[in-house]
Amino acid sequence: MDFSVIVIGDEILLGQVTDTNSGFIARTLAPDGWTLKRVLTVGDDPLQIRQAINICMADSRLVITTGGLGPTKDDLTKAVLTERFGGRLERDPAVTENIRRVFSLRGLQLNPLTADQALVPTSCRVIQNRFGTAPVMWFEEAGHVLIAMPGVPFETEGMISGEVGEAVHNHFCADSHTAHHTLLASGITESALASHLEDFELSIEGRGHLAYLPVPGFIRLRLDVTAPTRSEAEAVVEEMAADLRNRLGDYLLYDGDATAEEMVLDILRRRHLTMSTAESCTGGTIAGRITAIPGASEVFSGSVVSYSNDVKRQVLGVSAESLTDYGAVSEAVVRQMAEGACRLLSTDCAVATSGIAGPGGGTDEKPVGTVWMAVCTPSGTESRCMRLPGNRRRVIDRAGTEVLLMLYRALRCD
């Protein structure tokens, strides 16, 4: 079944806030067989909100709006909804009670502007918002449902994972279920992989779908199967995944969906090993990516960002001769950086980078994008040089991903 999301808010169109609600709703409703058909983002403007509702209600049995509610702007959205679905605005005692509860939890005094959030169209059924003051409103029209939700991600995520998701499930008889399986492939371009998997795609035609989602460093392959029951969808997708794993052979990087840093944390945990980083051109971003994952401290001890040659020498113990003879961006230096991190930070493994992220600093011999990488594991030290495309940020990101994948592969093959 298809559904549409309408995102309401000037702040999104101004580029000040990025909408993450629509993706969260899509992922949450997908297991029930819902396919997000479109997301329409409009400003806090009655004409545009009205037009968006018309477009989406015309072809989607379920329409979810997020945002456009809140003490300073909900009059507008509620007026459009009341005009569209009929009835009039009336104060709902249960919503008033909920607003009081939320305010007292936050230790705040109720003000008239917020109290008016309890005004709701008589044409809707209210689902109480456990996470905030704006009520969730459920409208029906000719077999189509529109649910108006708040825009704050914390509230939307909590409600769609809870009461609102349940209400959707109960209302629409779930006559089909969708199951997914993601595999990661690397060592081949997207187009070459598409040729390689042509037969596989033909073999699943009509029963499932394979999506190519290239990200820097590897290609995500997502299998989707829709079937009348959840168990059938899961059985079929697993059978297809087994076939796909075989066909991928050495191109299979990881069975599941993960980032490079998640793969590394996963294998370090399974092997009871610890790691650190020694970063020059990546400037601490590898450590930042690892520590963004809750629980990273189990396996990650720390990092030395050796941006200057003095720090490479004095803190990581890189030899002055190597720096003079080969330069900071060299195999000798990056290997000593990785080994120095293992020693100084007392870890089993380390990754190191030294390169020219640009825009300046490139030479004929070592152009911008040249990055030396090393990984140190209990089996020894490996190193590699890459020439990465793109601007400074992309070179830095890609170097981080590549050296993490190097570590993952080294630990996997051990």
Added chain:
Amino acid sequence: MDFSVIVIGDEILLGQVTDTNSGFIARTLAPDGWTLKRVLTVGDDPLQIRQAINICMADSRLVITTGGLGPTKDDLTKAVLTERFGGRLERDPAVTENIRRVFSLRGLQLNPLTADQALVPTSCRVIQNRFGTAPVMWFEEAGHVLIAMPGVPFETEGMISGEVGEAVHNHFCADSHTAHHTLLASGITESALASHLEDFELSIEGRGHLAYLPVPGFIRLRLDVTAPTRSEAEAVVEEMAADLRNRLGDYLLYDGDATAEEMVLDILRRRHLTMSTAESCTGGTIAGRITAIPGASEVFSGSVVSYSNDVKRQVLGVSAESLTDYGAVSEAVVRQMAEGACRLLSTDCAVATSGIAGPGGGTDEKPVGTVWMAVCTPSGTESRCMRLPGNRRRVIDRAGTEVLLMLYRALRCD
């Protein structure tokens, strides 16, 4: 002038990838007077792409599509565009040449699927994509323009900031020029600042516009003036900026548009000082933000990410007693971290963080979001504790911004 963005891609509707292109395009084109009216996100489906183009072309003089191009799926989008705008698909030798160039830079062999990216509708003008293989296509119809751009953020951002943005300017606004001046304010809420600047806003009415763009840590105030000539626009905006600076007084944080890390690099350069970071909860992200700026190596030497207590003690020299008596998240520890970084990395200044980013690890006394920060300068060490709202990522980002602003203020007031 209003414009619309159409985001094409199943991966976005599946919630696997978050669209950031539309926000980037909105921010990039805003200074030229463009207002993003809607974003319509649809899947890789001809019917939906066609419908989206119809909806947007009906009321926007400029429509930008992102995504739906790439070796495995561009047939579809190009077929819709050719059907809509006429002509037929023909191989463009300049695009072939560009694809060859991109592939040889990446050290890859060209394959037939990618070579077919050079097939473009004869009804479009091609803008060569400097950052990838998918050509940018410019279509015109009854005074309306549709630009089809790739979906990879690196490519879209590079092209809209460069050739595509210029082409839009030359086509639509060759006869008017807009000048901007941004000032940063802090120490006051957005609503109090709006009251404070009410008279100023009245005084520029009809001649210019003041936009409030709050970001974590401070408020960006952007003045826009549009005039027939560039020199006139610039003269008026500078006169208004001088008035605004006076009215802001102590609330003025920075004259210009900058991130916290840019302000810090700027003042360090002007004062001929160097810095380092000692990071626990921010995990290297402060160093990563600083080194993302070209030329950071002039003033930034490096960093120690002391994620474990062992590293805090053995590498940064934090005393075992402080760690035992006060815990890692404490004033005593964070001050020793900052001082340890200055000493170990031989820098004039340092910033340090130690906190609980969540989701786990909080206690009644030190709940999630508690972050101790310290800055070390030639005048001494300062420290401060904050309770930051939001999830793990937000706490980490905000802690980085706040400690960088602490360093900036300490160096500015010296």
